[in-house]
Amino acid sequence: MCGIVGIVELDPRETVSEPRLRLMRDVLRHRGPDGEGLFLDGPVGLGHRRLSIVDVAGGHQPMANEDSTAWIVFNGEIYNHASLRPGLEARGHRYATRSDTETILHLYEEEGERCVERLQGMFAFAVWDRARQRLLLARDRLGIKPLYYALSGDELLFASEVKALLAVQRGRPRCNAAALPEFLATRFVSGEETLFEGVRKLRPGHVLSWSAAEGLRQRRYWRLPGGPDDAPSTLEERAQDVRARLTEAVRSHLMSDVPLGVFLSGGLDSSGLAALMAPLVGEPIRTFSVGFADPRANELPYARLVAQAVGAEHREVVVTPEDFIGALPRLIWHEDEPIAFPSSVPLYFVSRLAREHVKVVLTGEGADELFLGYNWYRVTAWNERLGRPYWRLVPQGLREQVRRLIGGLPRPARRYAERSFLALSPGPRGLFYENFAVFGETHQRGLLADGGLLAARDPYAEQIRCYEEAFGGPLERMSHADLQTYLVRLLMKQDQMSMAASVESRVPFLDHELVEHVAAMPGRFKLRGLETKAVLRAALRDVVPPAILTRRKMGFPVPVGTWFSDGFWPIVQEFVLGPRALRRGWFQPPALRRLAEDHRSGRARNGDRLWLLVNLEIWQRIFLDGEDADSVLQGASWAPRRSGAPAAVQPLRGVAPPVSCGRAAP
Numbered sequence: 180m181c182g183i184v185g186i187v188e189l190d191p192r193e194t195v196s197e198p199r200l201r202l203m204r205d206v207l208r209h210r211g212p213d214g215e216g217l218f219l220d221g222p223v224g225l226g227h228r229r230l231s232i233v234d235v236a237g238g239h240q241p242m243a244n245e246d247s248t249a250w251i252v253f254n255g256e257i258y259n260h261a262s263l264r265p266g267l268e269a270r271g272h273r274y275a276t277r278s279d280t281e282t283i284l285h286l287y288e289e290e291g292e293r294c295v296e297r298l299q300g301m302f303a304f305a306v307w308d309r310a311r312q313r314l315l316l317a318r319d320r321l322g323i324k325p326l327y328y329a330l331s332g333d334e335l336l337f338a339s340e341v342k343a344l345l346a347v348q349r350g351r352p353r354c355n356a357a358a359l360p361e362f363l364a365t366r367f368v369s370g371e372e373t374l375f376e377g378v379r380k381l382r383p384g385h386v387l388s389w390s391a392a393e394g395l396r397q398r399r400y401w402r403l404p405g406g407p408d409d410a411p412s413t414l415e416e417r418a419q420d421v422r423a424r425l426t427e428a429v430r431s432h433l434m435s436d437v438p439l440g441v442f443l444s445g446g447l448d449s450s451g452l453a454a455l456m457a458p459l460v461g462e463p464i465r466t467f468s469v470g471f472a473d474p475r476a477n478e479l480p481y482a483r484l485v486a487q488a489v490g491a492e493h494r495e496v497v498v499t500p501e502d503f504i505g506a507l508p509r510l511i512w513h514e515d516e517p518i519a520f521p522s523s524v525p526l527y528f529v530s531r532l533a534r535e536h537v538k539v540v541l542t543g544e545g546a547d548e549l550f551l552g553y554n555w556y557r558v559t560a561w562n563e564r565l566g567r568p569y570w571r572l573v574p575q576g577l578r579e580q581v582r583r584l585i586g587g588l589p590r591p592a593r594r595y596a597e598r599s600f601l602a603l604s605p606g607p608r609g610l611f612y613e614n615f616a617v618f619g620e621t622h623q624r625g626l627l628a629d630g631g632l633l634a635a636r637d638p639y640a641e642q643i644r645c646y647e648e649a650f651g652g653p654l655e656r657m658s659h660a661d662l663q664t665y666l667v668r669l670l671m672k673q674d675q676m677s678m679a680a681s682v683e684s685r686v687p688f689l690d691h692e693l694v695e696h697v698a699a700m701p702g703r704f705k706l707r708g709l710e711t712k713a714v715l716r717a718a719l720r721d722v723v724p725p726a727i728l729t730r731r732k733m734g735f736p737v738p739v740g741t742w743f744s745d746g747f748w749p750i751v752q753e754f755v756l757g758p759r760a761l762r763r764g765w766f767q768p769p770a771l772r773r774l775a776e777d778h779r780s781g782r783a784r785n786g787d788r789l790w791l792l793v794n795l796e797i798w799q800r801i802f803l804d805g806e807d808a809d810s811v812l813q814g815a816s817w818a819p820r821r822s823g824a825p826a827a828v829q830p831l832r833g834v835a836p837p838v839s840c841g842r843a844a845p
């Protein structure tokens with residue numbers, strides 16, 4: 180795991196500025212504290228920060244091939260590099276290291292940009308082909324590793340994080356206002372765009388090349404399966420196959436020359452990884468968990484149960500509300516965007532805990548999208564099933580009357596009825612995207628000061644495009660769309676928060692061959708009645724404690740809604756209702772005040788909406804206004820106290836007494 184940067188001057192007579200390239204590279208010091216490197220070749224410059232995982236002594240970057248005609252900077256891990264190496268050596272390539280980086284380079288020499296199709300792993304890399312005067316940028320199939328770029332009139336910049344691009348761009352960054360409706364609805368910006376004007380993402384499964392002769396060219400080299408696997412089989416047969424494939428994926432992800440661990444939430448996905456990993460290593464595995472003192476947002480007892488079952492050396496950290504809020508501005512700086520999910524913050528704390536003991540962790544990211552684990556799949560499937568006869572048989576006028584009656588129901592009943600087929604329109608927009616939006620289109624019409632923003636662009640366009648290009652029924656289509664949109668945002672969170680603590684996170688569920696197999700599996704094997712992840716539960720039945728198999732999914736809840744209506748109300752006053760926030764002019768002040776007061780009084784649950792607005796304002800102060808992240812809360816009308824050093828964290832082995840909890844500082 181590393182950080183990569185680069186500059187290409189589009190005029191070949193120009194020379195890359197070494198101080199600018201060095202500045203880009205060193206903004207990403209947290210991604211690679213173990214080493215650094217630069218390569219300059221006239222109009223091209225590559226930079227690298229290294230977190231040493233494989234071939235610690237060798238493997239320094241930028242790295243050249245045998246005759247220095249090709250150079251690479253690489254972030255990620257190639258799990259099949261050892262199996263690719265003998266074939267490359269047989270073709271005459273001479274290795275100078277044991278690193279997977281060198282395998283990419285030699286494979287590029289043989290196959291050009293199609294080398295990506297042979298790679299198994301997570302990666303973002305740049306190759307400068309001196310002989311062809313051609314740059315190649317590549318990103319892995321699922322988007323596990325990030326890669327951003329910006330093209331101005333005279334240069335191309337690229338980097339692992341947006342902040343490295345901003346460090347050398349001319350002028351102050353600007354908000355991409357056209358993307359605001361999508362951000363407000365879905366929490367993120369899918370596709371190529373970002374919230375920064377002029378900054379783009381290289382999409383997962385794509386390569387981008389540049390040369391003076393051809394300019395910029397993009398190619399998609401990988402897609403999800405285009406049809407279902409309808410082979411006759413039982414759930415048990417499917418489960419056995421999933422178990423074998425997942426075990427092999429875990430085995431491949433253990434490739435490392437440094438210690439590994441597991442982020443253990445106490446849910447099915449991470450528990451399954453821990454259970455499968457334990458017999459594959461020769462010592463107790465190291466597990467790490469995070470929780471809150473609030474029992475409604477604390478999964479630590481479940482994590483301990485799993486740790487005891489697999490004989491792990493277990494450590495955990497408890498985050499206080501003060502620690503959480505105090506860390507927020509700095510973590511927004513790390514994430515480059517408003518933090519979409521409150522779970523990003525505890526992820527940073529557990530990453531920092533893990534960094535004291537390991538450099539690499541396995542996580543369960545991706546399993547929910549693959550195996551239909553989210554509640555919204557279940558809700559949408561039932562709404563679609565019950566709604567079909569309702570929409571067909573009940574006249575439109577009568578359905579409108581039912582919608583109006585729902586508005587008069589008592590609040591608890593109204594909350595559920597509004598999310599049912601009785602109030603929703605058929606199709607993915609109404610049933611799925613609008614139903615689970617943070618700010619749906621109706622809310623945005625009353626909130627946005629510039630109504631033209633919503634009128635100019637469909638906030639769900641990219642999600643619906645992915646949905647419609649998929650095969651099968653709503654379940655299969657929702658999964659395919661989420662794997663290409665929602666999951667990409669979660670992976671960015673996973674990458675940025677773990678790298679903020681200089682920890683590499685790996686995602687065995689997203690081994691691309693496993694993904695291809697499970698994505699083609701009909702949805703009936705994943706969602707059976709009210710049971711989510713049915714085939715995965717069956718696959719892990721004999722290795723995961725029964726209490727984990729049957730527990731209700733919590734999804735790492737963070738009680739920010741409670742905090743914002745109580746002791747942290749001043750945060751809302753400053754970053755949502757304060758004069759500096761209102762002067763930006765994005766939102767109508769009366770709508771903001773109504774939103775906040777309804778939440779504080781208990782008339783509505785607007786915690787998620789307030790979270791998004793607070794983050795958006797802090798993001799603007801850091802990135803658009805240029806305010807230092809550590810001073811954002813100091814200038815507010817209220818600031819949390821700064822906590823001290825973390826308390827001691829004790830290991831747990833086997834069935835030892837429960838671990839004592841330490842609290843990390845922000």
